[in-house]
Amino acid sequence: MTTDTTTKDTAPGAPAPGTTILDARGVTMRFGGLTAVNGVDLTVNSGEIVGLIGPNGAGKTTFFNCLTGLYIPTEGEVRYKGRVLPAKSFKVTAAGIARTFQNIRLFGNMTVLENVLVGRHTRTKEGFWSAVLRGPGFHRAEAASRERATELLEFVGLSAKADHLARNLPYGEQRKLEIARALASEPGLLLLDEPTAGMNPQETRATEELVFAIRDKGIAVLVIEHDMRFIFNLCDRVAVLVQGEKLVEGDSATVQGDERVVAAYLGEPLADDPGAAEAAEVEAAEAAQASSAPDTPESSEADTTTDTAAGKENDR
Amino acid sequence: MTTQTTAPKNTGAPAQGDTSGLIGIPANLGRALATGGGILTVVSTFLAWTWTAEFPGDLTVYGYPGGLQVLVLIAGAVTTLFGLASYGIKGLGWLAPAGADAALKFAALAAFATTWYTIIAISAQLGGVVNLEPGGYIAAAVTLIAFLGALALPFERPEPDPFDPDDTGWDQFKHTSSHNWQTIRAAFASKEPRPVRALPSSIEILIIVAVLALALLVFTYGIGTEYDELFVGFLIVSGFGFTALHRSGLISHATEITARHQNITICGAFIAAACFPFTQSDDQYATLGVYILIFATVALGLNIVVGLAGLLDLGYVAFLGVGAYAASMVSGSPSSPFDLHLPFWAAVLVGAAASLIFGVLIGAPTLRLRGDYLAIVTLGFGEIFRITANNLDGTSGPDVTNGSNGISSIPDLKILGFDLGISHDIGGFTLGRFANYFLLMLIITAVVVLVFRRSGDSRIGRAWVAIREDETAALAMGINGFRVKLIAFAVGASLAGLAGTVQAHVTYTVTPEQYLFAGTTPPNSAFLLAAVVLGGMGTIAGPLIGAALLFLIPNKLQFLDDYQLFAFGLALVLLMRFRPEGLVANRRRKLEFHEEADAPAVLSKTGA
Numbered sequence: 001m002t003t004d005t006t007t008k009d010t011a012p013g014a015p016a017p018g019t020t021i022l023d024a025r026g027v028t029m030r031f032g033g034l035t036a037v038n039g040v041d042l043t044v045n046s047g048e049i050v051g052l053i054g055p056n057g058a059g060k061t062t063f064f065n066c067l068t069g070l071y072i073p074t075e076g077e078v079r080y081k082g083r084v085l086p087a088k089s090f091k092v093t094a095a096g097i098a099r100t101f102q103n104i105r106l107f108g109n110m111t112v113l114e115n116v117l118v119g120r121h122t123r124t125k126e127g128f129w130s131a132v133l134r135g136p137g138f139h140r141a142e143a144a145s146r147e148r149a150t151e152l153l154e155f156v157g158l159s160a161k162a163d164h165l166a167r168n169l170p171y172g173e174q175r176k177l178e179i180a181r182a183l184a185s186e187p188g189l190l191l192l193d194e195p196t197a198g199m200n201p202q203e204t205r206a207t208e209e210l211v212f213a214i215r216d217k218g219i220a221v222l223v224i225e226h227d228m229r230f231i232f233n234l235c236d237r238v239a240v241l242v243q244g245e246k247l248v249e250g251d252s253a254t255v256q257g258d259e260r261v262v263a264a265y266l267g268e269p270l271a272d273d274p275g276a277a278e279a280a281e282v283e284a285a286e287a288a289q290a291s292s293a294p295d296t297p298e299s300s301e302a303d304t305t306t307d308t309a310a311g312k313e314n315d316r
Numbered sequence: 317m318t319t320q321t322t323a324p325k326n327t328g329a330p331a332q333g334d335t336s337g338l339i340g341i342p343a344n345l346g347r348a349l350a351t352g353g354g355i356l357t358v359v360s361t362f363l364a365w366t367w368t369a370e371f372p373g374d375l376t377v378y379g380y381p382g383g384l385q386v387l388v389l390i391a392g393a394v395t396t397l398f399g400l401a402s403y404g405i406k407g408l409g410w411l412a413p414a415g416a417d418a419a420l421k422f423a424a425l426a427a428f429a430t431t432w433y434t435i436i437a438i439s440a441q442l443g444g445v446v447n448l449e450p451g452g453y454i455a456a457a458v459t460l461i462a463f464l465g466a467l468a469l470p471f472e473r474p475e476p477d478p479f480d481p482d483d484t485g486w487d488q489f490k491h492t493s494s495h496n497w498q499t500i501r502a503a504f505a506s507k508e509p510r511p512v513r514a515l516p517s518s519i520e521i522l523i524i525v526a527v528l529a530l531a532l533l534v535f536t537y538g539i540g541t542e543y544d545e546l547f548v549g550f551l552i553v554s555g556f557g558f559t560a561l562h563r564s565g566l567i568s569h570a571t572e573i574t575a576r577h578q579n580i581t582i583c584g585a586f587i588a589a590a591c592f593p594f595t596q597s598d599d600q601y602a603t604l605g606v607y608i609l610i611f612a613t614v615a616l617g618l619n620i621v622v623g624l625a626g627l628l629d630l631g632y633v634a635f636l637g638v639g640a641y642a643a644s645m646v647s648g649s650p651s652s653p654f655d656l657h658l659p660f661w662a663a664v665l666v667g668a669a670a671s672l673i674f675g676v677l678i679g680a681p682t683l684r685l686r687g688d689y690l691a692i693v694t695l696g697f698g699e700i701f702r703i704t705a706n707n708l709d710g711t712s713g714p715d716v717t718n719g720s721n722g723i724s725s726i727p728d729l730k731i732l733g734f735d736l737g738i739s740h741d742i743g744g745f746t747l748g749r750f751a752n753y754f755l756l757m758l759i760i761t762a763v764v765v766l767v768f769r770r771s772g773d774s775r776i777g778r779a780w781v782a783i784r785e786d787e788t789a790a791l792a793m794g795i796n797g798f799r800v801k802l803i804a805f806a807v808g809a810s811l812a813g814l815a816g817t818v819q820a821h822v823t824y825t826v827t828p829e830q831y832l833f834a835g836t837t838p839p840n841s842a843f844l845l846a847a848v849v850l851g852g853m854g855t856i857a858g859p860l861i862g863a864a865l866l867f868l869i870p871n872k873l874q875f876l877d878d879y880q881l882f883a884f885g886l887a888l889v890l891l892m893r894f895r896p897e898g899l900v901a902n903r904r905r906k907l908e909f910h911e912e913a914d915a916p917a918v919l920s921k922t923g924a
């Protein structure tokens with residue numbers, strides 16, 4: 001448990017210099033009559049790893065989608081470094097929030113290096129004419145991008161596979177590549193959506209090290225995960241989301257000791273809500289919203305046309 | 317389809333299972349028969365095959381092969397070479413880096429099919445086998461022997477899957493026939509070619525020159541075939557011959573060498589193409605050449621939109637039309653509403669700019685749609701353009717396009733005092749009107765190739781491919797999807813407009829009926845898309861080859877007449893079944909180092 005100790009070492013230190021970089025206030029997301037996320041407040045300080053846990057259907061990914069511009073929150077606002085986030089996901093990335101996806105969404109027919117280079121898109125300016133005319137500026141920018149991308153591949157340990165097609169990578173390496181691609185946009189805050197899903201203990205361990213290394217680069221991390229050992233090893237603070245509402249927030253010990261969290265996870269229904277049915281309802285309503293709502297074009301069209309697995313992705 | 321994946325593995329593994337040939341002749345005898353048959357095939361082409369010159373190509377002369385006999389001669393020579401190479405004769409090893417057996421089978425098949433096609437065509441046209449000379453019978457016999465001998469060559473048979481005892485008779489039949497099909501596939505399969513030896517770059521460049529010269533030769537021969545039978549023979553020989561070269565591993569070696577010297581290859585290809593008019597004695601085939609080039613250039617422009625950015629555009633020919641109309645209106649044509657005669661460079665800018673504006677106007681509202689919806693809307697806009705051009709005739713609307721009569725008598729171009737409309741003598745060669753336009757069009761093609769290559773390998777090109785692969789993820793990576801797609805649309809449109817400016821001058825007349833969605837004459841939206849898909853999406857050579865084939869086949873096979881579209885549809889279905897990635901596979905698919913990822917299941921992603 002070496003990492004456990006590092007957490008303890010840095011945990012008291014981190015929040016002190018940390019200024020709030022992400023500030024979500026009263027974020028509410030309604031799909032029709034159904035409230036998937038209800039008045040969630042969450043802050044992330046610089047240099048901090050924050051965990052977001054909760055049972056399936058609790059609204060974690062919906063909350064993520066609200067943060068990254070895939071959904072526009074019905075109420076509340078999200079500020080990043082004091083500025084309200086724009087409503088388009090590519091603008092959010094440009095502002096400095098990068099994310100990975102719960103079910104991996106790499107560009108399968110591009111090489112590993114090209115995937116990371118795509119991540120550099122917002123940090124480079126070369127347009128069409130520059131590409132056609134190929135002046136010295138183009139070559140310089142391209143070389144710099146490649147160098148940076150190669151560095152990132154080395155950082156996540158994929159430099160030997162730079163020329164492979166992304167879809168030929170094994171599962172764990174695809175997750176790493178997604179992280180490298182997100183890091184390429186030079187974010188101040190990285191959102192990881194279940195980064196260890198489907199990994200074996202060794203791979204989970206390696207991912208843990210990777211997340212610490214990312215934090216040590218000065219990038220704040222917000223992570224959704226079901227693996228409790230992973231979360232409690234990793235995070236300075238953990239927030240628990242149950243049925244769209246934030247139940248409790250605090251350090252590992254506080255959350256682990258909270259009865260309501262245990263109850264929520266062990267399936268004892270809170271108040272009068274049948275949890276599972278509610279979750280299914282949320283999913284169904286979101287799917288309906290996704291196929292009908294005109295104001296969320298990115299997510300809705302992705303669900304229906306491009307990716308068969310997308311529905312699960314966006315609706316959790 | 318588990319058997320399909322096991323078959324190639326078995327062929328790669330040495331000494332596993334049964335290795336006998338498809339038919340029961342001993343392998344040594346089969347090899348001797350195939351090689352000897354190849355030699356005899358070559359000899360038989362020097363005999364007379366028929367007694368009358370009524371069959372085109374004059375196959376009646378002893379000692380001088382003519383017409384289809386030349387094609388058989390080539391196929392026979394290739395068979396002989398691969399036969400000798402399969403004996404491991406020193407100095408021929410380079411011919412078959414992936415093993416000569418499969419190549420020998422295809423070469424023998426090429427000779428066999430061409431000869432028998434010729435024999436049957438003679439008998440059918442002239443009324444009976446009585447019209448054959450002994451030479452014809454000899455040729456038929458030796459090619460059959462060579463082919464049977466080649467079939468007897470050993471190969472790694474795939475392991476049959478065990479029967480399920482509960483199967484019904486129909487299931488068993490399906491099971492058996494699928495295994496038989498696997499066996500036949502395995503019989504014609506070849507091993508992985510060995511890696512290319514490091515050669516001095518001067519020799520590699522010489523190889524590239526030789527390959528390009530061969531390509532020019534094949535293209536010139538194909539375009540110059542004078543009668544249907546010869547073109548069919550050409551298709552048979554080039555189709556099977558190309559497959560034979562592919563199976564022998566020569567093609568993959570050649571691509572590897574050309575990939576090392578890409579710029580030289582592309583420049584060389586343009587020089588080879590520029591040589592084409594000089595190989596022609598009159599303008600007859602240069603006409604075909606320039607039309608092919610216009611078609612191919614527009615297809616390459618469409619490849620940016622469809623192949624790179626994955627936007628299915630079914631109204632693309634409208635951009636060609638806009639460019640052509642714009643150029644014709646400023647060309648000084650008497651039926652143009654503007655009394656304006658701009659120099660060529662200005663007309664090109666006007667044409668490209670008009671297409672660009674039209675592209676942005678159409679793209680801005682439609683690019684919010686995806687996949688099939690985009691396809692339908694672009695199809696609609698393509699038709700709207702044509703109908704609008706038809707109606708702006710002074711009675712249904714303002715007189716701009718002169719309605720269905722179009723803008724006619726477009727004068728020939730004069731560039732820097734060089735009149736493209738008349739013949740010029742250059743170094744002993746006469747270049748006619750169409751040869752001049754061919755060379756001009758080649759410059760436009762070069763521009764399109766340059767734009768395609770450079771934009772494809774850059775930040776914007778990667779963004780296009782990312783959008784094609786997964787739009788949501790691309791947006792989350794900070795790509796402004798709408799903007800990037802609009803750029804792709806606008807670039808594609810202006811490149812088509814560029815080609816349109818030349819097309820207006822080549823055809824003298826611009827009418828709305830040239831810009832249909834689907835028709836029998838090639839530059840229409842359906843054929844453009846087919847050229848891209850057939851040739852290979854996302855490649856440069858693909859649409860060029862696809863367009864050349866799609867133009868030449870209906871043009872040369874006049875006997876198809878009413879069945880042209882039917883034959884086209886059939887060919888498209890067959891190709892999509894057996895080679896869904898197109899004739900020229902994308903570079904990205906060549907990057908696959910893992911044998912298990914060999915399945916070409918990529919089309920569904922980009923196609924819609």
